[in-house]
Amino acid sequence: MISADIPPFLPFFLASILLPWFTGWWQRLLMLVPPVLGGIMLLLFPPTEVTASLMGFELALIHADKLSLLFGLLFHLAAILAFIFSWHKQSRFEPSLSMLYAGSAIGAVFSGDLISLFIFWELLALSSAGLVMMGGQADSRNAGLRYLYAHILSGLLLLSGILLHYQQSGSLAFDKLSLDTLAGVLIFLAFGIKCAFPLLHGWITDAYANASAAGAVFLSAFTTKVAVYALARSFAGTEILIYIGAIMTCFPIFYAVIENDLRKVLAYSMINQLGFMVCGIGLGTALALNGAVAHAFADVIFKGLLFMSMGAVLFRTGHTLGSDLGGLYKSMPKTTVLCLVGAASISAFPLFSGFVTKSMVMLAMLEQGYPILWLMLLFASAGVFHHAGIKIPYFAFFAHDRGYQVNEAPWTMLLAMGVSAVLCILIGSYPELLYQWLPWSTSYQPYDLTHSLTQMQLLCFSALAFVWLNKRGLYPPELRSINLDIDWFYRRLLPLVAEALVRDMRAVRAKLYEGFTSLVQKMPRKPAFTPWTTSDLTLRLALVLALLLVISLLA
Incomplete structure (x- = not known):
C-alpha cells in the first residue's frame, strides 16, 4: 500500500530495475507509473520524516518542507513530460538510466543530511553520464567521460567538505553553511560545478549537444536544478x-x-x-x-x-x-x-x-x-x-x-x-x-x-x-x-x-641511452677483479656474522 512514509525516490529506483525487462507499450506505461503516482502522493500526502542508520550515522533520508516539496513536484512533472517525449525511441537501457537519474534528483532534494545528499549526488552523476554516453552522436562517449570526470570532481569536493564539516561541527544536517570555513568552501565549489559556475561550466555545453534527443531533455531538468536547490538550502x-x-x-x-x-x-x-x-x-x-x-x-x-x-x-x-x-x-x-x-x-x-x-x-x-x-x-x-x-x-x-x-x-x-x-x-x-x-x-x-x-x-x-x-x-x-x-x-x-612533455622525455631518454651505451663501450672487456674462491667467501661471511653478534651483544 502506498504510504507517505515511502521515500519518493524508491518507486523510481524499483522501476529502473524493471524497465529493461519490458518492451513496447508495457515499457512506456511503466515509465509513467512512478512520476504520476508519486506526484499525486506528494500533492495529497506530503512525505514525513524518514530516517535510517548507516555505519553508526543516523541519516534523514526524507526531510520535507516547502522548498523541497516544490522541487519534488517540479521533478515529478519534468519526468512525466520527458518520459512521454522519449516514447518514440525503443531502447532497453536508456529509460532505465533516465528513471534512476530522475529518482536520484528527487532523493537529493528530499535529503535531510549531507551523507544522504552525497549518495544521491553520486547516483545523479553516474546515471546522467550514462545518458550522455548513450547519446548516439559522434562524440557521445568521450563527452560522457568528460562529463563524468567533472562530476567525480564535484563529488570528491562534496565528500571532503562533508568530512571536514562533521569534524568541525559534529553535525551532518543539510542546512545553512558558511564560506568562513574550508569545509564550506569545498561544498560551495562542489555545488558550483553542478551549477555551471564560470570556468566550471565546460561540461554543460559538451554534454547537452552530444546527448540523445530525449537525453538532453532529462539533462536540462535535473542536474543544474538540484544544484540550485542545494545553493538555496545552504548558501x-x-x-x-x-x-x-x-x-x-x-x-x-x-x-x-x-x-x-x-x-x-x-x-x-x-x-x-x-x-x-x-x-x-x-x-x-x-x-x-x-x-x-x-x-x-x-x-x-x-x-x-x-x-x-x-x-x-x-x-x-x-x-x-x-x-x-x-x-x-x-x-x-x-x-x-x-x-x-x-x-x-x-x-x-x-x-x-x-x-x-x-x-x-x-x-x-x-x-x-x-x-x-x-x-x-x-x-x-x-x-x-x-x-x-x-x-x-x-x-x-x-x-x-x-x-x-x-x-x-x-x-x-x-x-x-x-x-x-x-x-x-x-x-x-x-x-x-x-x-x-x-x-x-x-x-x-x-x-x-x-x-x-x-x-x-x-x-x-x-x-x-x-x-x-x-x-x-x-x-x-x-x-x-x-x-x-x-x-x-x-x-x-x-x-x-602533453606533446611537449613526451617530446622532452624522449630527448632525455635518448641522452641517457647514449650515455649508458658510451659507458658500456668504455668498460674493459675482461673483469677487473679476481673471482672469490669458496674459502674466501666462507671467511667473509663468518666475519660478518661475528660482527653482527658483537653489535647485538653491545645493544
Whole structure:
C-alpha cells in the first residue's frame, strides 16, 4: 500500500530495475507509473520524516518542507513530460538510466543530511553520464567521460567538505553553511560545478549537444536544478553569489550568438538562466529567493520545451546545425509553433512564464541597491531574446530553405511539447498558480504598468537590433565551425603540454641511452677483479656474522 512514509525516490529506483525487462507499450506505461503516482502522493500526502542508520550515522533520508516539496513536484512533472517525449525511441537501457537519474534528483532534494545528499549526488552523476554516453552522436562517449570526470570532481569536493564539516561541527544536517570555513568552501565549489559556475561550466555545453534527443531533455531538468536547490538550502544570502550569477547571465550570450549547433546555443542559454537564479539566492531576500526557485520551475518547463523542439528536429533531420537548417516550418509546422512558445517564455514576453519569474529577481536586485548588476541582468535579458528567442526558431525553421521534406514530429513528442507549452502560458497568464507554492512569504504583482512597458520596450528594441544587424550582414553568420570555450584548455592546451612533455622525455631518454651505451663501450672487456674462491667467501661471511653478534651483544 502506498504510504507517505515511502521515500519518493524508491518507486523510481524499483522501476529502473524493471524497465529493461519490458518492451513496447508495457515499457512506456511503466515509465509513467512512478512520476504520476508519486506526484499525486506528494500533492495529497506530503512525505514525513524518514530516517535510517548507516555505519553508526543516523541519516534523514526524507526531510520535507516547502522548498523541497516544490522541487519534488517540479521533478515529478519534468519526468512525466520527458518520459512521454522519449516514447518514440525503443531502447532497453536508456529509460532505465533516465528513471534512476530522475529518482536520484528527487532523493537529493528530499535529503535531510549531507551523507544522504552525497549518495544521491553520486547516483545523479553516474546515471546522467550514462545518458550522455548513450547519446548516439559522434562524440557521445568521450563527452560522457568528460562529463563524468567533472562530476567525480564535484563529488570528491562534496565528500571532503562533508568530512571536514562533521569534524568541525559534529553535525551532518543539510542546512545553512558558511564560506568562513574550508569545509564550506569545498561544498560551495562542489555545488558550483553542478551549477555551471564560470570556468566550471565546460561540461554543460559538451554534454547537452552530444546527448540523445530525449537525453538532453532529462539533462536540462535535473542536474543544474538540484544544484540550485542545494545553493538555496545552504548558501542563501551569500553575497559572492550575486556577482557570480551576474557574470553567468552575461558571458554565455557572446558564445551563444556565434555558436552553430543549436543545442549548444540552448546549453549556453541554460547557463544564462542559471545566473538569474544564482543572483536571487545570493541576494537572500524573500522576494529574491522566491524569484530564484520560481524561475527554476519555469526554466525546467520552457527550456525543456526548447530542447524538445530541437530534439524533434534532430530526430527528423539527424542534426541541429543552424548552418544546415531552415525552412522546416513547412514540413514541421506544429513543432515550429511550439518552439515559438518556448522562445517567448524564455524571452519573458508578457503572458508567458519567464515574464512572471525573472522579474522577481531583477526587482530584488534594485531593492537591495545593486544598480550596476541590475543593468547587467537587463543586458542579459536582451541577449537571451537574441540567441534563444530569435536565433533558435529563426535558423531552425525560417532561415535559408534547405529543401527538407520530412515528416512532422511523432505524436508523442508533440504531446509532451504541447503540455509544456500550455504550462508556459498558464503560469504566465495566471502566476498565482505557481506563486502559491513558493516557500517564502511575500507579495508580488508582475503585471504592473512599469514592468510591462519596460519589458515590451526591451523586446522591441532587441528584435529591431537583430533585424538591422541581419540585414546589414553584421550578425554573426551560422558557419560550419567549432567554437572553443573553457574546453580550449583540455582540447588545445593540455594536448600541447602533453606533446611537449613526451617530446622532452624522449630527448632525455635518448641522452641517457647514449650515455649508458658510451659507458658500456668504455668498460674493459675482461673483469677487473679476481673471482672469490669458496674459502674466501666462507671467511667473509663468518666475519660478518661475528660482527653482527658483537653489535647485538653491545645493544
